[in-house]
Amino acid sequence: MKKNSGFTLIELLIVIAIIGILAAAIIIAVAPGDQLARARNATRETHGRALEQAILTYRIKEGDYPPEIDTLLLEVCNTGSEDTSHTTDCTDKADLSILVEE
Numbered sequence: 001m002k003k004n005s006g007f008t009l010i011e012l013l014i015v016i017a018i019i020g021i022l023a024a025a026i027i028i029a030v031a032p033g034d035q036l037a038r039a040r041n042a043t044r045e046t047h048g049r050a051l052e053q054a055i056l057t058y059r060i061k062e063g064d065y066p067p068e069i070d071t072l073l074l075e076v077c078n079t080g081s082e083d084t085s086h087t088t089d090c091t092d093k094a095d096l097s098i099l100v101e102e
Contacts, residue, residue, distance in 0.1 A: 007015075059065055 055065065
């Protein structure tokens with residue numbers, strides 16, 4: 001009699017199911033959505049700190065805060081953008097270009 005050595009179909013299905021459960025657990029543990037959200041928040045915090053540092057540097061250099069910056073405006077004008085496909089209309093936005101040395 002010849003004995004077949006190998007795995008049965010049920011054994012293979014069980015191993016594939018276990019690998020699937022482990023893969024799902026790892027993906028949930030890593031949570032790519034949360035990681036991306038943390039990365040975006042870190043970028044926002046870095047930009048905020050850079051803006052705060054620029055205003056503080058201007059205050060130290062000039063002796064006072066820039067008078068042209070309206071503190072009620074919530075959106076910043078992007079005058080230094082290399083993308084020229086849109087117009088730079090800064091009527092309802094804070095123009096912070098005075099903080100950058102040219």
